[in-house]
Amino acid sequence: xxxPFAKEYVENLKSEIDLKKIxxxxxxxAEIDHSGALCDLMKEIPDTPIYCTANGVKSLKGQFHQxxxxxxxxxxxxxxxGNGKELIFIEATMLHWPDSMMCYxxxxxxLFSNDAFGQHYASEFMFNDLVDQNELxxxxxxxxxxxxxxxxxxxxxxxxxxxSFNLPVDMICTxxxxxxxxxxxxxxxxxxxxxxxxxxxxxxxxYDSMWENTRIMAEHIIQGIKDTDSxxxxxLYNIAHTDKNDAILEIFKSKGVLFGSSTINSGILSGMAxxxxxxxxxxxxxxxxxSFGSYGWSGESVKMLNDLVSKAGFELTSExxxxxxxxxxxxxxxxxxxxxxxxxxxx
Numbered sequence: 001x002x003x004p005f006a007k008e009y010v011e012n013l014k015s016e017i018d019l020k021k022i023x024x025x026x027x028x029x030a031e032i033d034h035s036g037a038l039c040d041l042m043k044e045i046p047d048t049p050i051y052c053t054a055n056g057v058k059s060l061k062g063q064f065h066q067x068x069x070x071x072x073x074x075x076x077x078x079x080x081x082g083n084g085k086e087l088i089f090i091e092a093t094m095l096h097w098p099d100s101m102m103c104y105x106x107x108x109x110x111l112f113s114n115d116a117f118g119q120h121y122a123s124e125f126m127f128n129d130l131v132d133q134n135e136l137x138x139x140x141x142x143x144x145x146x147x148x149x150x151x152x153x154x155x156x157x158x159x160x161x162x163x164s165f166n167l168p169v170d171m172i173c174t175x176x177x178x179x180x181x182x183x184x185x186x187x188x189x190x191x192x193x194x195x196x197x198x199x200x201x202x203x204x205x206x207y208d209s210m211w212e213n214t215r216i217m218a219e220h221i222i223q224g225i226k227d228t229d230s231x232x233x234x235x236l237y238n239i240a241h242t243d244k245n246d247a248i249l250e251i252f253k254s255k256g257v258l259f260g261s262s263t264i265n266s267g268i269l270s271g272m273a274x275x276x277x278x279x280x281x282x283x284x285x286x287x288x289x290x291s292f293g294s295y296g297w298s299g300e301s302v303k304m305l306n307d308l309v310s311k312a313g314f315e316l317t318s319e320x321x322x323x324x325x326x327x328x329x330x331x332x333x334x335x336x337x338x339x340x341x342x343x344x345x346x347x
Contacts, residue, residue, distance in 0.1 A: 003036025010040045019044045024079065026087065027052040028114040029100050030059035034175055039064055051079065053091055055099035073101070075161075083107070090162060092116065094154045096147055102162070109170040111162075116155075117187045118176030119143045129182035136178065138249075140187065143176070144194050145252035146245050150283040152195035159188060159195075197286040199255040202233040203346065206247055207260030208240050208269040213294035213326050214262045220332045221258060221292060221321075224339020229347060239271040244278060251279060256288045256346035257314065259305050263295035263322075268304055276305070280312035288346045289314035292321045292338065299324070317345040 001009040013019065019041075027035060027050050038060075042048070049069045052060065057070050073079075073089040080086050085107040092100040095116055103112045119139035123131045148155060172180035172187065180187055203225055209215045215238065222234050235250050251257050259276065261268040291305035302320040310316050321338045323331040 001037035002033045006037035006040040009037040010044065013041070014044075022048055023081070024048065025050045026103055026112075027056055027060065028103065028112060029097060029175065030056055030063060031097055032063070034114075035060065035063070039066070042066065042068060051089070053093075053099050053101050055093070055097075056101070059097070059099045088167075090158075092154075092158050094151045095158060096151055104167055104169075109168045111167075111169050111172045111184075113172050113174050115147070115175055116158075117172050117180065117191065118174035119178065121177045123178055126179055127182070128178050128180045128184075128187075131178055137190075139177065140190065141194065141252070142245060142249040144191065145249045145282070148191075148195075149252065150281060152197075152285075155191055155195040159192060163188075198252065199286060200233070200253045201231065202235065202250070202254045203256040203258070203343070204235045204237070204247075204250045204254040205258045205260070206237045206239050206242075206251070206272075206275065207258075207292075208238065208262070208272040209260070209294070210262045210264065210269070213323070214260045214292070216327050216332070217292050217294060217321070217323055217335045218258075218260055220327070220335035221339035221342070224336035224341075225343040226339075227336070228340045228343035232343065239275050240269070244275055247275060248278060248282065251287075252282075252284065254287060256317075256342065257309075258290055258292060258342065259309055260292045261301045261305060262293050263297070263299050263301040266298055266300050268293075268301045268308075272305070273308075276308045276312060280308070283313055285313065287314050288317050290316060290318045290320050290338075290342055292323075292335070294323050294325065294327070296325055317342060 022045055025048055049071050051071045051073050054072045057072060075091045077089045078086045088104040090102040092102050100114055102114050120143055121139040125131055169184055172184040205218050205222060207214050207218045218236060225234055237247050239247055261272040289309045291302045293301040299322050302322040306316055306320050
């Protein structure tokens with residue numbers, strides 16, 4: 001439970017069960033959106049044992065500074081919970097924290113997958129077969145793109161390890177979003193695709209602009225892209241007005257990305273700077289990029305963008321393009337030609 005709702009969580013739990021009947025607490029992950037109610041719960045049942053990974057012990061102690069009864073588990077360890085059922089623990093280091101783990105409930109064949117296979121998506125219907133499928137998969141991919149992309153190698157390794165156990169999985173209960181009960185393997189297959197330097201036939205153009213001049217450049221660059229390749233999907237976003245998580249999803253889907261910013265104070269606009277810093281941390285693979293921007297005085301933005309984009313792991317196709325003041329007919333032609341060349345370079 002997320003910390004702001006800790007008291008409501010404990011009260012709701014009390015309405016469902018006598019807290020004294022809780023035998024064990026399983027801490028799959030200690031991030032505060034998972035463990036935020038733990039202190040309130042432990043005040044009620046302070047002697048209840050908590051099962052977590054070795055890194056989970058460090059995280060729980062480091063955040064809460066409590067002397068709880070912590071039990072370290074590792075992959076393959078089991079805990080009998082009665083009626084012939086067991087919990088089997090599976091460490092999932094760096095998916096997406098060092099302490100992360102999953103657990104599997106025998107008999108009911110449920111994988112409690114922690115952050116994996118989740119979404120930042122809430123529905124009163126709770127189950128994957130009861131919600132809009134297109135909406136669900138957009139949210140799944142957005143979640144992967146924004147959170148799990150830098151750990152893709154771990155994703156592939158861990159999924160293959162879990163599959164090697166040959167455990168039947170009838171349901172995947174994630175810590176975020178809906179529950180997978182209808183063909184739960186479908187999201188596992190998607191994760192294997194997304195973890196493999198995923199890209200579609202798409203180019204994303206994302207920019208920030210002071211007085212719309214960089215926007216004009218972007219629109220003419222897109223004209224050039226479409227002149228060269230009418231089949232490619234092109235998406236255009238002004239990062240000053242776009243949720244960065246949505247922009248990152250489209251960058252994740254793209255084979256090529258163009259970053260644009262006008263020059264301000266010998267640099268780039270803050271919205272674009274923040275986006276590129278986010279993207280740098282996500283470590284996208286196999287994507288080509290370049291930069292563009294308008295300027296009135298000194299014009300450093302394009303070189304700065306290219307330097308940042310290169311350090312973020314993108315393959316640069318050119319030195320980019322900059323236009324002085326508002327693009328005139330010649331400037332617009334240059335932007336169209338730049339778009340044509342970029343489309344050809346990423347084809």
